[in-house]
Amino acid sequence: MKPIGDVLKNLNIQITRTSNGSPEETPEWRCPICQDTGFYILEVPVGHPQFGRLQKCNCRKVQDEARKAGDLRSLSNLNLMAHLTFENFDETVPGVEDAYEAARAFARDPDGWLLLRGPIGSGKTHLAVATALEMIERFDSPVLFMVVPDLLDHLRAAFDPSKSIDYDERFEQVKTANILVLDDLGTENATPWAREKLFQIFNYRYNERLPIIVTTNVDLRPGNGRSQASGAIDERIRSRLLDERTTYAELDAEDYRTRKRPPQLKQLRR
Numbered sequence: 001m002k003p004i005g006d007v008l009k010n011l012n013i014q015i016t017r018t019s020n021g022s023p024e025e026t027p028e029w030r031c032p033i034c035q036d037t038g039f040y041i042l043e044v045p046v047g048h049p050q051f052g053r054l055q056k057c058n059c060r061k062v063q064d065e066a067r068k069a070g071d072l073r074s075l076s077n078l079n080l081m082a083h084l085t086f087e088n089f090d091e092t093v094p095g096v097e098d099a100y101e102a103a104r105a106f107a108r109d110p111d112g113w114l115l116l117r118g119p120i121g122s123g124k125t126h127l128a129v130a131t132a133l134e135m136i137e138r139f140d141s142p143v144l145f146m147v148v149p150d151l152l153d154h155l156r157a158a159f160d161p162s163k164s165i166d167y168d169e170r171f172e173q174v175k176t177a178n179i180l181v182l183d184d185l186g187t188e189n190a191t192p193w194a195r196e197k198l199f200q201i202f203n204y205r206y207n208e209r210l211p212i213i214v215t216t217n218v219d220l221r222p223g224n225g226r227s228q229a230s231g232a233i234d235e236r237i238r239s240r241l242l243d244e245r246t247t248y249a250e251l252d253a254e255d256y257r258t259r260k261r262p263p264q265l266k267q268l269r270r
């Protein structure tokens with residue numbers, strides 16, 4: 001293959017370099033394949049499908065991917081939570097292992113919805129974020145992370161009849177996100193308006209078979225002794241959440257954040 005620098009030189013085209021001088025003065029390339037231009041041309045005979053075509057160099061591909069992953073994380077509202085990975089989750093805490101395994105399986109093969117149920121501080125948000133982060137990597141797809149009460153505040157704030165476009169756009173964004181994480185369902189202030197908005201999101205995604213990862217501390221299972229608490233969740237949402245396509249994972253741990261891990265274990269997991 002031929003670095004694009006050489007090709008352009010032969011064509012008598014000036015190469016603009018942002019850093020240091022002309023190609024002749026800087027023979028030490030960080031990438032000798034493309035001579036830091038990011039592209040090269042394969043030496044193939046005339047008539048070959050790749051003849052004269054710019055090839056993206058691996059060094060550029062690596063840069064592009066790093067940038068894309070960063071963009072996706074910030075689009076996802078996940079930049080501040082990028083440390084909440086599976087690797088940093090302590091699955092040895094009693095009561096969380098099943099949920100941990102379910103979340104890992106879902107990240108590999110997101111079929112239906114994932115519902116993570118557990119008390120405050122049980123690590124359900126950590127697992128939801130870890131699942132989302134792995135899906136970003138695996139599927140090269142943006143994930144939208146929203147805390148449910150915040151989501152409804154956003155929608156309410158954007159809901160101004162004179163600025164209906166902002167609202168529609170935001171609502172569309174949440175409804176149609178490739179992968180949606182809804183954190184803390186059941187803690188929202190459930191006005192009729194909020195219930196309707198939430199239901200529309202769930203219903204759309206149910207019909208379109210778009211994945212959702214939900215965390216809640218409300219016990220949704222029918223016939224459960226604590227089921228009166230599920231009054232906090234719209235019955236129509238509850239029935240879709242309890243569909244057979246949902247993976248229901250329960251975290252029974254005590255407050256996960258207050259637990260101390262042995263230091264040697266912590267180091268191993270870094």
Ligand SMILES: [Zn+2]
Binds near residue numbers: 034057059
């Ligand atoms: Zn290169």
